[in-house]
Amino acid sequence: MSTKTQDTLQDMPHAAPExxxxxxxxxxxxxxxxxxxxTSWQSVHAEVLHRIHTRxxxxxxxxxxxxxxxxxxxCARATVNRALRELAAEGFLDRRRKAGTRxxxxxxxxxxLDIPVIRLEIEGRGQKYAYGLLFSERRTxxxxxxxxxxxxxxxDMLHITSLHLADGKPYMFEERWVSVAxxxxxxxxxLSKISANEWLVLHAPYTKGDISFSAVLASETEAKVLRTxxxxxxxxxxxxxxxxxxxxxxxxxxxxxxxRMHSAI
Amino acid sequence: MSTKTQDTLQDMPHAAPExxxxxxxxxxxxxxxxxxxxTSWQSVHAEVLHRIHTRxxxxxxxxxxxxxxxxxxxCARATVNRALRELAAEGFLDRRRKAGTRxxxxxxxxxxLDIPVIRLEIEGRGQKYAYGLLFSERRTxxxxxxxxxxxxxxxDMLHITSLHLADGKPYMFEERWVSVAxxxxxxxxxLSKISANEWLVLHAPYTKGDISFSAVLASETEAKVLRTxxxxxxxxxxxxxxxxxxxxxxxxxxxxxxxRMHSAI
DNA sequence: AAATATAATATGTCTGCACATAATATTTCT
DNA sequence: AGAAATATTATGTGCAGACATATTATATTT
Numbered sequence: 001m002s003t004k005t006q007d008t009l010q011d012m013p014h015a016a017p018e019x020x021x022x023x024x025x026x027x028x029x030x031x032x033x034x035x036x037x038x039t040s041w042q043s044v045h046a047e048v049l050h051r052i053h054t055r056x057x058x059x060x061x062x063x064x065x066x067x068x069x070x071x072x073x074x075c076a077r078a079t080v081n082r083a084l085r086e087l088a089a090e091g092f093l094d095r096r097r098k099a100g101t102r103x104x105x106x107x108x109x110x111x112x113l114d115i116p117v118i119r120l121e122i123e124g125r126g127q128k129y130a131y132g133l134l135f136s137e138r139r140t141x142x143x144x145x146x147x148x149x150x151x152x153x154x155x156d157m158l159h160i161t162s163l164h165l166a167d168g169k170p171y172m173f174e175e176r177w178v179s180v181a182x183x184x185x186x187x188x189x190x191l192s193k194i195s196a197n198e199w200l201v202l203h204a205p206y207t208k209g210d211i212s213f214s215a216v217l218a219s220e221t222e223a224k225v226l227r228t229x230x231x232x233x234x235x236x237x238x239x240x241x242x243x244x245x246x247x248x249x250x251x252x253x254x255x256x257x258x259x260r261m262h263s264a265i
Numbered sequence: 266m267s268t269k270t271q272d273t274l275q276d277m278p279h280a281a282p283e284x285x286x287x288x289x290x291x292x293x294x295x296x297x298x299x300x301x302x303x304t305s306w307q308s309v310h311a312e313v314l315h316r317i318h319t320r321x322x323x324x325x326x327x328x329x330x331x332x333x334x335x336x337x338x339x340c341a342r343a344t345v346n347r348a349l350r351e352l353a354a355e356g357f358l359d360r361r362r363k364a365g366t367r368x369x370x371x372x373x374x375x376x377x378l379d380i381p382v383i384r385l386e387i388e389g390r391g392q393k394y395a396y397g398l399l400f401s402e403r404r405t406x407x408x409x410x411x412x413x414x415x416x417x418x419x420x421d422m423l424h425i426t427s428l429h430l431a432d433g434k435p436y437m438f439e440e441r442w443v444s445v446a447x448x449x450x451x452x453x454x455x456l457s458k459i460s461a462n463e464w465l466v467l468h469a470p471y472t473k474g475d476i477s478f479s480a481v482l483a484s485e486t487e488a489k490v491l492r493t494x495x496x497x498x499x500x501x502x503x504x505x506x507x508x509x510x511x512x513x514x515x516x517x518x519x520x521x522x523x524x525r526m527h528s529a530i
Numbered sequence: 531a532a533a534t535a536t537a538a539t540a541t542g543t544c545t546g547c548a549c550a551t552a553a554t555a556t557t558t559c560t
Numbered sequence: 561a562g563a564a565a566t567a568t569t570a571t572g573t574g575c576a577g578a579c580a581t582a583t584t585a586t587a588t589t590t
Contacts, residue, residue: 040543053470053508065570076545081571091379097571098553106382106466111476113376113528114356120371201371205318209530211376215480215498215522233480233498243318257480263378265474305573330540341575346541362541363583 044073044083052092052103059105063093066101111263115211117198122166130165133192134225138180145177148240149247156180158187160196163225169256170226176251182243197251206241206248213237213261216254226256235259309338309348317357317368324370328358331366376528380476382463387431395430398457399490403445410442413505414512421445423452425461428490434521435491441516447508462516471506471513478502478526481519491521500524 051057063069066084070077084101087093091110095101122129141149141157151157158178164171176196180187183204191199218232226234237253313334316322328334331349335342349366352358356375360366387394406414406422416422423443429436441461445452448469456464483497491499502518 053472055470059467067570078546079544081573082543085572095571096553097551098555098569100570106385109380109474111378111380113378115374115376115530117371202324205320207314207318209374211528211530213478213500213526214524215500215520217498231496233482235478235480255480259479261478263476265380265476332540343543343576344574346543347573350542360541361583362581363539363585365540 041079041082057103059103061103109265111265118164127166132163135161148250151247173254178249182246182248206243209241211239232257306344306347322368324368326368374530376530383429392431398427400426413515416512438519443514447511447513471508474506476504497522
């Protein structure tokens, strides 16, 4: 390795681009685990984030270019690039060729929502999962499904309603339309054993999807199925998925009162 | 290197990365811009995704290792690595050292929720944004806020309620507690001009946050503020943010009936 | 047979270098 | 001056090679 003593992340008198003074040089004692002698992209990531958090670099500021940062931090440009790329993906930085990299002015927080198979969500909480097929028919779709999935009104579809339970209590009521044309095998699946959702996840990959969340009032029948009262507030997820231009499925997922969707940001 | 004629990705007949936007669905003869002779990581990404979608590689399957894929596709391992890494981050693949890379068995769909500043969300739809401060006081927090933010019951906090409007109509009702200790400058901010949310975004960075979504019924006063009826179904977002171990703010955002949160997956 | 050490291996990451590309800045031309 | 051509520059990406590290498989010991 280079025998030259490198300016590692420890102590950097960095020339603020336009940032005037304030400097805050007092971050001197920030030490890294830093077992390896190499500077990892994660430490660069952390260091940049630190400077943003401590407002050495404020929203809108232009930060040093990759080569400069690499020099300052004692690592290769590729390493800095990796760190900055991730930070941009996370929404902390805005990057443009030639124009440089700036701290995002509107830190759009990107929440990652993991949308699991319901069964796993329930079992993950240590509850007992159960599932019941309520109704199933094969027919042509109603107009709103046609426009939603962009399929013709005379297409062959499966219409399924089912109920998912946690510890015996109604948890989610699912109403779903599946295009048989797009996934013929589903006609043979035993949807009283495995939920359509789970079957589709395993057998019908999709290329695009759309998901929306809202709050609605329980209708009379919805209330009955979910064992609650009419006009209870329900959390509704609507999902539609395509494979290429083929509409696969469109589902309304109604959650029992009290449901909360969580995410860390 | 191998002089053998490789199956490069140059002319692969499938799957546009995203683009979509209707246009011609029968995009059979997709040609890459492909000016360069090099194989990009995005084409590797697309190719692997294609193999998953066409079920050449099924959920649970072990896929070839990086070096093999690199050879097959005629590119460097680093390029394959980049593609596979992204696919793993997107939830399509599971990777483990030594064990190799498999197609994810439970394609937990990772929806990316961009949570913008409300003002931008409204203006982005071409509507006129307005904001009004309803109420503001400085006092000690109620118990639920203490536990939520993990601050002491006698801490100095700001309690703010405000209303955000789109085209003059109530859009979102915000109730917020801000720790003055954590961000002293907010005491001087003019929160009748700029919303607390926006002020905080610009001046009080945070390191962790928590967000949850649910459906609730409008209370009498909430209904009045949002100009709707009592017991209307409202979409509720609860957000809490910390900087390190310092609780910064905790907010309840109540959206007017009809609100929908969207995301593509 | 169970516990422990050791080898093997696929992914993870860093480096140095080169060239591509998009966007800006500058110069030249009309 | 205004438009068009040209140079400049920061990021984006590709490559080969090297070493790090987690994890599994195998061999060795108790």
